[in-house]
Amino acid sequence: xxxxxxxxxxxxxxxxxxxxxxxxxxxxxxxxxxxxxxxxxxxxxxxxxxxxxxxxxxxxxxxxxxxxxxxxxxxxxxxxxxxxxxxxxxxxxxxxxxxxxxxxxxxxxxxxxxxxxxxxxxxxxxxxxxxxxxxxxxxxxxxxxxxxxxxxxxxxxxxxxxxxxxxxxxxxxxxxxxxxxxxxxxxxxxxxxxxxxxxxxxxxxxxxxxxxxxxxxxxxxxxxxxxxxxxxxxxxxxxxxxxxxxxxxxxxxxxxxxxxxxxxxxxxxxxxxxxxxxxxxxxxxxxxxxxxxxxxxxxxxxxxxxxxxxxxxxxxxxxxxxxxxxxxxxxxxxxxxxxxxxxxxxxxxxxxxxxxxxxxxx
Numbered sequence: 001x002x003x004x005x006x007x008x009x010x011x012x013x014x015x016x017x018x019x020x021x022x023x024x025x026x027x028x029x030x031x032x033x034x035x036x037x038x039x040x041x042x043x044x045x046x047x048x049x050x051x052x053x054x055x056x057x058x059x060x061x062x063x064x065x066x067x068x069x070x071x072x073x074x075x076x077x078x079x080x081x082x083x084x085x086x087x088x089x090x091x092x093x094x095x096x097x098x099x100x101x102x103x104x105x106x107x108x109x110x111x112x113x114x115x116x117x118x119x120x121x122x123x124x125x126x127x128x129x130x131x132x133x134x135x136x137x138x139x140x141x142x143x144x145x146x147x148x149x150x151x152x153x154x155x156x157x158x159x160x161x162x163x164x165x166x167x168x169x170x171x172x173x174x175x176x177x178x179x180x181x182x183x184x185x186x187x188x189x190x191x192x193x194x195x196x197x198x199x200x201x202x203x204x205x206x207x208x209x210x211x212x213x214x215x216x217x218x219x220x221x222x223x224x225x226x227x228x229x230x231x232x233x234x235x236x237x238x239x240x241x242x243x244x245x246x247x248x249x250x251x252x253x254x255x256x257x258x259x260x261x262x263x264x265x266x267x268x269x270x271x272x273x274x275x276x277x278x279x280x281x282x283x284x285x286x287x288x289x290x291x292x293x294x295x296x297x298x299x300x301x302x303x304x305x306x307x308x309x310x311x312x313x314x315x316x317x318x319x320x321x322x323x324x325x326x327x328x329x330x331x332x333x334x335x336x337x338x339x340x341x342x343x344x345x346x347x348x349x350x351x352x353x354x355x356x357x358x359x360x361x362x
Contacts, residue, residue, distance in 0.1 A: 010115035010157055014106050017247035018044055020282050021171055023157050024101075025108040028052075029063065030083070031158070032101055035076075036282045036307065037250040038093065043100035045091070048079035050160070060160035072213040073308065073351035095259045095328075096348060110158050112151025112171050120147070126163045128156060131237045135170065138195060138234070139241075142188050143180060149173045153242075168239045178243030178280055182313065185230040198231035198238060210310045214355050216324070221357040225314045243280040243313070251278050251285060259328040259344070262295065266324045266350040269293065269301055269343060270359060273319045283346075284312045288321075296341055301327065304356070307346025311356045325354045 014024075022034045024044070031050035039045055049069040050056075056064035068079045080088060080099045087105075091098045116136055124130035132152045139145045154169035155161040172178050189197045203226045211219055232239060275287035284306035292298040304323055306312060315321060325343035332339070345354045 008108075008110075008159065009118050010110045010112070012109055012111045012114065014103060014109045019173070019247060020244050021153050021169075021242055022112070023049075023110045023153055024106050025158070026101055026105045027107045028084075029107075031065065031160075033069075033153075037245050037247070038252050038254050038283065040091065040093070040100060040254045043089065043102050044106070045098055045100050047076045048083050048099060050155075051082065057165070058155055058160040058162070060158055065160060071209060072310075073346055073348060073354075074213060077348050077351060093254050093256075093258055095261060108158070110153075112153045112157050113148055113173070114151075115157045116147070116150055116152045116170075119152070126161075127237075128161055128163050128166060128168055131168055131234050131239060132156065132170065134194070135168075135232070135234050135239050135241075138188065138192055139172075139181065142191050143184050145172065145177050145181065149177045168237065170239060170241045171244045172241050173244050174246050175249050178245075181241065182230060182243065182280055185232060188232060194235050196233050198229075198233055200227055202233075202238070203229060203231075206310075214308075214352055216353055217355040217357065221355075224358055225311065225356075228314050228316075230313075242282075245278075245281050252283075256332065256334050258331045258333055259342075260331070261326050261328050261344075261347075261349075262341075263327045264349070266326055266347075266353045267295070268322055268324045269327070270320065270322050271301060271304070271343075273304075273315055273317055273321060276315055276317050279306075279315055280313045282309055282312060283307050284315075286315050293327075295327065299341060301341045301343055303330070303340065303342040305342050305344050306356070307344070308354060309346075311345065315356060320359050321356050322359050323356050324350075326350050 018034050020037050029052045032046040033049050034046045047069050050065040053066035056066040058065040069075050089100050119129045119133050136150045140147050151171045155166050189195050207222050269290050271288040271290045273286050273288040278285040286304040290301040323343045325345040326347045328342050328344050330340050330342050
């Protein structure tokens with residue numbers, strides 16, 4: 001087994017408030033990724049991504065790892081069965097059992113921003129790191145996005161990547177900068193000869209994986225949504241950039257609401273979307289309204305809460321959509337707001353059956 005440099009300047013103390021898509025290890029070397037901005041105070045809601053394994057493809061230092069999580073709710077649920085039993089807890093906010101690692105069990109926590117700074121200051125050690133640095137500098141030079149608002153995550157952040165098969169996953173932090181990038185992809189491609197937009201046919205593999213996970217979703221509906229998806233290639237290498245809210249920007253704090261599931265399996269509801277303000281982030285929020293529903297005694301669904309990341313950022317204000325999801329009653333716990341109803345897309349019980357698709361105006 002090849003030895004690798006285990007210098008890890010991106011290691012930081014566990015922050016008081018974690019962010020979506022941060023990477024950390026527990027005391028037994030298992031690797032997790034934080035899941036969303038709704039985070040409990042004493043634990044970290046996350047998914048189990050890599051486990052130590054003598055025959056694993058991923059290598060960091062002298063340790064090998066196998067990949068556990070491959071995307072989607074079913075894979076996340078499978079990962080829960082491989083995590084320690086005491087990491088599975090009933091979450092009063094979400095009303096279900098979730099994988100939440102105790103903060104006391106976190107052994108290593110990585111900063112994507114510091115890892116990016118290491119690459120920029122010390123120089124790239126391989127082609128993937130070179131692409132990371134070039135992408136960051138291009139976004140900074142073209143759009144004025146501060147370098148400290150960018151980071152690199154995934155296996156690169158903890159130096160387990162391999163240029164022969166690893167992807168590049170970057171983050172952009174902050175509501176304003178995330179939307180600035182979302183609205184400026186064309187500008188980045190037009191002003192830089194080494195950059196271009198990802199074309200629809202280049203999303204085929206991604207769309208195929210989504211349809212395989214959600215077989216009830218027609219392929220053509222998936223393609224219609226993906227005509228809106230934004231992505232960049234840097235010298236023909238695809239680089240994903242995930243929008244991440246800062247902790248004080250989160251529109252929902254853990255414990256500020258509680259969710260009660262009203263339907264044991266997904267139902268289909270048509271809605272008109274009135275706000276996409278938080279549609280870029282995870283969980284994505286789309287405000288809107290359905291028709292009065294008999295199951296709710298004539299009340300309407302007014303929010304979509306989306307944990308299925310494949311649909312993040314693809315819905316617009318004014319869209320008419322059909323949503324397949326779990327209907328939940330939302331009870332605010334810290335103010336006097338009235339209860340309301342939402343559709344949860346990306347639940348454990350609805351894995352493989354939950355989606356959003358555009359419908360005609362008629």
